[in-house]
Amino acid sequence: MSQDNSGWRRWLGKWWVLSLFYFVVYGGFQLLRPGRTWADAAIGAAIYAAWMTGWQVRRRRRDSRAVGAKADELPQLERRMRRGEVPEDPAERQAMRKLAQRRLAKLQGGAKWALPLLGFLWLAVSVISLAVGQFGSGLAFLGAGVVLAGLIVWGRRRNIERLTRAERRLSAADGDRSRTA
Incomplete structure (x- = not known):
């Protein structure tokens, strides 16, 4: 499969980037709630990030087995599909x-x-x-x-x-x- 390793897009499919994203977003929303401390927000965000990342990785593995591609290639396939590209490789x-x-x-x-x-x-x-x-x-x-x-x-x-x-x-x-x- 072809790879587009230009810029920030190559990092979007990494599991730890997903985990960090979920942690930052959920933790930020938790800090907006009155009475939340940094520790509360960090613990809640860590649990949420672990759960969501596990769910996303599990989904990606199932999809990769079903379509016959590597799990690391799925985000690239999805991006190309979204842009309307038709690959030359059968x-x-x-x-x-x-x-x-x-x-x-x-x-x-x-x-x-x-x-x-x-x-x-x-x-x-x-x-x-x-x-x-x-x-x-x-x-x-x-x-x-x-x-x-x-x-x-x-x-x-x-x-x-x-x-x-x-x-x-x-x-x-x-x-x-x-x-x-």
Whole structure:
């Protein structure tokens, strides 16, 4: 597989960079909460970073086995797929197409109950907050829930369209190249 080792992009796929990112972001948000100390934020951020990095590495290993590529090559394949590139190498093209098909299957199948459940829980917390007289936090929580649900739906649709386009481009490239060979 071809490698793009230019600049900061080569570091994005490293597990320790992911871990550091999760640690800094989660720790920063924890420090914004009133009453949090540096030690509390650091311990919570370390646990969150370890969990999220483990989940990401596990996902990457499963994807790499399923598509027939090395785990270190997946971030590069994903970036190239996002940019709309079609590799010349048939093995790389096949791995990219399998990755697009795998991600599409996960987005289109799976937990169709998750978003309605999240919406119900968000609404329930908002209603309880309003019922006990905390109108500001209840309305803020409700508004944040509507925005979050909108972002989830928008992101899911965007990813499905992007992956469908990539899969079509890769399949068309295989069809064109097989006719000329």
